[in-house]
Amino acid sequence: MMEGNYSKNKFFLVLALLNMAATLVKGQGTRVGFYSTSCPLVESIVSSTVQSHLQSDPSLGPAILKMHFHDCFVHGCDASILINGPDTEKTAPPNLGVRGSEVTDDAKAQVEATCPGVVSCADILALAARDAAKGQKWDVPTGRRDGKVSLASDADNLPAFTDPIEELRRKFAAFGLNARDLVTLVGAHTIGTTACEFFSYRLFNFSATSNGADPSINPDFVSQLRTLCPSNEDGTRRVALDTDSVDSFDA
């Protein structure tokens, strides 16, 4: 029961923090319903566009949520990750696996057809990330301005899977986020998949103890993970981050 309450509380904290992250933008003055007069249909256009893409490929949901995080971590949530060109953010190594821009491009085209020149790409990405997190809904303040700067080198501050916890704390602290915020936001890994290569190196030939695994991982969990990612398997094999509910943003 206590564990259930803890999960529930933690879950609502994730929503609150995602809401907060959605507000972490360069310009001030974002609010829910920013386009209620200038483009009243924007939220329904983005939502229906996202849903139609998810129907043909549900894996785009977590991909868009992750893209929003990778956008927000560099110059704030300003859609700088969507800018094309040599040496832009999207060409940086941490962003090479980022997918889903066809969905935001499609949503942008449809919004432009209804309200030309009104809605920023940054807002479309923030709304799409909310709609892509299937299973939940939260209010997204809008009114962001699009960034004009997009440099691959600026993506160096994105968290890496090899970062020790102190480094992750430091990177999040740079945005005014504390350790609790960090743990809560990482709760977004309740949806989507990961490639084996991001953790299988900790399962085999990692240490002289613990049967070769990282001794900091629970041995029962090591066995489960080894079944999912056998040592000789291709590191690009993908496994669910949250077993049994890979497409659902649940507790």
Ligand code: HEM
């Ligand atoms: C603490 C820092 C974080 C690290 C080191 C990290 C690392 C990773 C890694 C290694 C993957 C697997 C990528 C792949 O196989 O292509 C992943 C997936 C994902 N991450 Fe994170 N992440 C972090 C924080 C976050 C945050 C804060 C969010 C969102 C608020 C997020 C959302 C996601 C999602 C939704 C996926 C699944 C993507 C998919 O299925 O396509 N991550 N993350």
